[in-house]
Amino acid sequence: MKPAIVKARPEDVQKDASMILQKEMMARHYDRLCDAPMTGEKVASTFVPGNLNELIMCFDLVNNLPEVNAIQSGLRKKSGQYIMEAERAGHSEDVCTYVKSDIGMMMKGNIGPNARELPRPDVLLLSYTGCFTFLKWFELLREQYKCPTIFLQTPYMADGRITPNMIQYMVRQLKEDVIPTLEEVSGVNFDIDRLREYLKKSARAEDDLVAVLQSAKHKPSPIDAYFGGIYYIGPIFGAFRGTDDAIEYYKFLRREVEERIAKGLGPITPDGTMEGEKYRLVVEGPPNYTSFRQFWKMFYEEGATVVASSYTKVGGTYDFGFRHDPERPLESLAEYCLNVYTNRSLPMRIDMLVNYINEYEADGLLINSIKSCNSFSAGQLLIMREVEKRTGKPAAFIETDLVDPRYFSAANVKNRLESYFQMVEQKRSGKGAAA
Amino acid sequence: MTGKTTEEIVARAEALYDDLDFTAARAWKEAEPGRHVIGHLPIYVPRELIHAAGMLPLGVMGGGDRLEVIHGDAYYQSYICRIPRSTIELGLSGRLDFVSGMLFPSICDVIRNLSGMWMTLFPDVYVKYFDTPQTFDDEIGGRFYIGEMRELLEGLERISGRKVTDDDINASIAVYNENRALLRALYALRAELPWRAPASEAYLVARAGLVLPVEEHNTMLRDYIDAARATRRPMKDNAKVILTGMFCEQPPLNLIKSLELAGCYVVDDDFMLVARWLTEEVPTDGNPLEALSHAFLHHSMSTAAKYEPDEAEKGRFLIRAMERTGAEGVIFASTSFCDPALLDRPMLQHVLDEVNIPYIAFKYAENSGQMQPIREQAGTFVDSIKLWSAA
Numbered sequence A: 001m002k003p004a005i006v007k008a009r010p011e012d013v014q015k016d017a018s019m020i021l022q023k024e025m026m027a028r029h030y031d032r033l034c035d036a037p038m039t040g041e042k043v044a045s046t047f048v049p050g051n052l053n054e055l056i057m058c059f060d061l062v063n064n065l066p067e068v069n070a071i072q073s074g075l076r077k078k079s080g081q082y083i084m085e086a087e088r089a090g091h092s093e094d095v096c097t098y099v100k101s102d103i104g105m106m107m108k109g110n111i112g113p114n115a116r117e118l119p120r121p122d123v124l125l126l127s128y129t130g131c132f133t134f135l136k137w138f139e140l141l142r143e144q145y146k147c148p149t150i151f152l153q154t155p156y157m158a159d160g161r162i163t164p165n166m167i168q169y170m171v172r173q174l175k176e177d178v179i180p181t182l183e184e185v186s187g188v189n190f191d192i193d194r195l196r197e198y199l200k201k202s203a204r205a206e207d208d209l210v211a212v213l214q215s216a217k218h219k220p221s222p223i224d225a226y227f228g229g230i231y232y233i234g235p236i237f238g239a240f241r242g243t244d245d246a247i248e249y250y251k252f253l254r255r256e257v258e259e260r261i262a263k264g265l266g267p268i269t270p271d272g273t274m275e276g277e278k279y280r281l282v283v284e285g286p287p288n289y290t291s292f293r294q295f296w297k298m299f300y301e302e303g304a305t306v307v308a309s310s311y312t313k314v315g316g317t318y319d320f321g322f323r324h325d326p327e328r329p330l331e332s333l334a335e336y337c338l339n340v341y342t343n344r345s346l347p348m349r350i351d352m353l354v355n356y357i358n359e360y361e362a363d364g365l366l367i368n369s370i371k372s373c374n375s376f377s378a379g380q381l382l383i384m385r386e387v388e389k390r391t392g393k394p395a396a397f398i399e400t401d402l403v404d405p406r407y408f409s410a411a412n413v414k415n416r417l418e419s420y421f422q423m424v425e426q427k428r429s430g431k432g433a434a435a
Numbered sequence B: 001m002t003g004k005t006t007e008e009i010v011a012r013a014e015a016l017y018d019d020l021d022f023t024a025a026r027a028w029k030e031a032e033p034g035r036h037v038i039g040h041l042p043i044y045v046p047r048e049l050i051h052a053a054g055m056l057p058l059g060v061m062g063g064g065d066r067l068e069v070i071h072g073d074a075y076y077q078s079y080i081c082r083i084p085r086s087t088i089e090l091g092l093s094g095r096l097d098f099v100s101g102m103l104f105p106s107i108c109d110v111i112r113n114l115s116g117m118w119m120t121l122f123p124d125v126y127v128k129y130f131d132t133p134q135t136f137d138d139e140i141g142g143r144f145y146i147g148e149m150r151e152l153l154e155g156l157e158r159i160s161g162r163k164v165t166d167d168d169i170n171a172s173i174a175v176y177n178e179n180r181a182l183l184r185a186l187y188a189l190r191a192e193l194p195w196r197a198p199a200s201e202a203y204l205v206a207r208a209g210l211v212l213p214v215e216e217h218n219t220m221l222r223d224y225i226d227a228a229r230a231t232r233r234p235m236k237d238n239a240k241v242i243l244t245g246m247f248c249e250q251p252p253l254n255l256i257k258s259l260e261l262a263g264c265y266v267v268d269d270d271f272m273l274v275a276r277w278l279t280e281e282v283p284t285d286g287n288p289l290e291a292l293s294h295a296f297l298h299h300s301m302s303t304a305a306k307y308e309p310d311e312a313e314k315g316r317f318l319i320r321a322m323e324r325t326g327a328e329g330v331i332f333a334s335t336s337f338c339d340p341a342l343l344d345r346p347m348l349q350h351v352l353d354e355v356n357i358p359y360i361a362f363k364y365a366e367n368s369g370q371m372q373p374i375r376e377q378a379g380t381f382v383d384s385i386k387l388w389s390a391a
């Protein structure tokens, strides 16, 4: 039996009040970015994993995130043409499609989601973690924009621990290179107390974010921690971490989620509240953005809720206790970068997913493997086997792409999902999962 | 001079290349009790440290086109390059069962993740992801790098049960300095008289250094250079080209031969960078870790896996290689699905465009079989170079 969906008016998509709030925040931010050439504000382009928003704000810079622009292009179904544009200009069909979407967008006039031209960055803050592609991405942008490029390397947490050598390296880079260059570019002197203030605010929002993500331990889960989760991480992974806006947003969101728990409601979906939670899943890997809603629908139509996901940890892992710490400002920025999900070793990723399955009482693991993302994808088949072995719960593997519509085959994905749900059913009825 | 012919030396090198069981490294290990072999992947690890610990560094460059991949494919999606799956195959098939440790240098996300896979699949082996700095200031990147080298040394000391001294490391640096000097001489010979030292031969001879003790390899290199200089091979009307993008997954030998058959003298390349990574002699009379770090930061090869802090320097290494070797064009050969090489390629091509250097580009895999299209493309390229230079 299919779960009941409380249907929304067919002409519009259902949104929580928090989603509307977020939409307003994003719109304001994009307008601020696009106004920068008029207002004289300077723009720093930087990446989500390794986003040092608190530091950027210390220099009155506006944060522009090319990955978020690529996501927006994906959601607005523009990324396909941007990618082709980049390929026509000599970029290989094999490489990360985020990069190509961004470059294609630039070639097509750099029009943002608000239909206005995005500004040229005044500085590229190449703070990257968890993926080598970022390094090439900004070398490519530097070639176009000819602006100063500041580099911050985050060592990889290969042995499952953060060593003093790693922290010292990062702090030295911040002190001796990143901060002085940001001062030079912005003309603003660095004030560590200002940074502390922002970090304090970050931590407050982070507490609420964690409460929201962990609300999925309830049955039924009041949230979808993958499809819905992507909205929830938006402000904190983007240009709002460390702001009052983020504190307000996460307080608001938390209240909203708590109300849902109190009422025993399931997650809100584009078609209304999902009722009758049938499957609880953990998902590893980024989503597909070009058919995002269609993809999500394949889950909620079957009564499947994602109760935990690794993708919602790409811009920071907070659920194991890390918080930005105003007492140790630079060290804390370093730890933040080091803890990003894809900067964690494969055994750490396996442990994390196993824990999620156990703690969130999930039925199993689903991996969405992204064709163009080596950082996530290389090793996922082993992750799948190990998680299955350690939890005894079935796992399934699907393949799509983030923003390249050529690699989303709805029929294939749907088939895989359907057989996966059958596997979960078999497992429950004690017949054992098919391999 | 030992009087060996190029044929004899190349035959020995080719046998080592073909030997997917690493018999020579196994024999070295078994020759004395307490010996250890430490495997490493491309691009670079300071082999001096392994040598100083009394161990044999073993360069593992995937399985090439001779290894049948049976298990490896089950670990990788179709859109990931070949080298990790064939390396897994080498591991799962027991071919690396004599190795006490495996080092995974920081090249890219695939090799990085493979380090964690190795930890999971082979929990009894010492596994280290060898992180290297992408910032090149001695006080910043240098201190981090020295810390990483210390960690590696501690790991090796745990395996061998004995301390490695600065003198041990300095002595090892000296042997590797010699190895690098010989490799530079080999490359200089290729640039000067490419018909005497064809790339396909030089490749095999250089590659033998990944599996032989460095002292033995030094002898082999010396013998080959002497023998090649003395050959009487005829000069052909070939075009001198530089090959770039092959720094990780290695091309099948046939690919190099096909380029030669198509009329190319390959006078520079980025195969097996580990052996040529440090471009100048490393001092042996001071603090060895500082010396290795300084060399790494200031005198090392450029490649896609490395960040170039100075935009004006981007791609200049190719122009300099052209000047050094007298090459007339560049061939970009990249492994399919290799993000570093393929993302870097357009930037390098723009640099060549600015100075009107001709180039072509294609992709390959270590198990590519069909060489006809590559041969045709390279042949056309050579013809066009000749037309240009005649015009």
Ligand code: SF4
Residues within 6 Å of the ligand: A096, A097, A098, A099, A130, A131, A132, A133, A134, A342, A372, A373, A374, A375, A376, A402
């Ligand atoms: S490879 Fe993956 S993690 Fe890296 S930039 Fe692309 S999408 Fe992001």
Ligand code: SF4
Residues within 6 Å of the ligand: B081, B082, B083, B084, B107, B108, B109, B110, B111, B248, B249, B335, B337, B338, B339, B340, B341
């Ligand atoms: S071939 Fe390229 S993508 Fe594959 S492991 Fe090597 S550097 Fe990484």
